[in-house]
Amino acid sequence: MPDPLHSDPLNDELLELALEAARRAGTLLRDGRPADLGVASTKTSPIDVVTEMDLASEKLITGFLAEHRPDDGFLGEEGASVPGSSGVRWVIDPVDGTVNYLYGLPSWSVSIAAERDGETVVGVVAAPMRGETYQAVVGGGAFNNGERVHHRPAPPLSQALVATGFGYVAERRAGQAEVLRTLIPQVRDIRRGGSAAIDLCDVACGRVDAYYERGLNPWDLAAGVLIAREAGALTGGRPGQPASHELTVAAAPALFEQLQPLLDDLGAWHD
Incomplete structure (x- = not known):
């Protein structure tokens, strides 16, 4: 995990909140998916759908984060947009891979990032059907379920x-x-x-x-x-x-x- 001697207390706080929000949303989505999941609305085309669970996930995430950090801003896929006054903004995709989720395919995730003064400093992606959570804090490396990860050596x-x-x-x-x-x-x-x-x-x-x-x-x-x-x-x-x-x-x-x-x-x- 990142070196605690070089950690930033605010970034650490944002990471812990993002991890818990993503865990809660992932559990809701995995365990609460109705057998007859329907489409709540469409966005850019009939293929680009919003399900009831996208909306429930975003409400859960924004509610949890606002409870702990009421002055932060939000930008969410399903409509959450709050400017905030703290210099921190949360950028949220409550279900990334909604069509996969709609069809019961496993490749969907919850994505939560925290920006400070416009720079992304924390990123968490939870993939519940993989049993994996990926995380990073700027300058601290990347991790999957707590184990450091690295890209593959570049092939031709x-x-x-x-x-x-x-x-x-x-x-x-x-x-x-x-x-x-x-x-x-x-x-x-x-x-x-x-x-x-x-x-x-x-x-x-x-x-x-x-x-x-x-x-x-x-x-x-x-x-x-x-x-x-x-x-x-x-x-x-x-x-x-x-x-x-x-x-x-x-x-x-x-x-x-x-x-x-x-x-x-x-x-x-x-x-």
């Missing part, structure tokens, strides 16, 4: 196992398919898991060599990007830019330096 691009994801709007999906058509002969293979937060943690744990996706929102990437970076991976967007809605890339440094410019040339950052 031709031997890289690359995770990705697709948007919900048909036009974006068509563009992403075209990028993939050109990319797939140049790598070992592609994986599409359905939870961006888990994909980023899989880079951190060495389960895939790289991950990229267009269209992520702050709640999709905030915790996972910190965890991947603290595991030694490089993260970013287009060359010279941070990970963003436009493009998110994470990989071991030597592989990142090959993959990022290739994705830029292929137009993975635009529809």
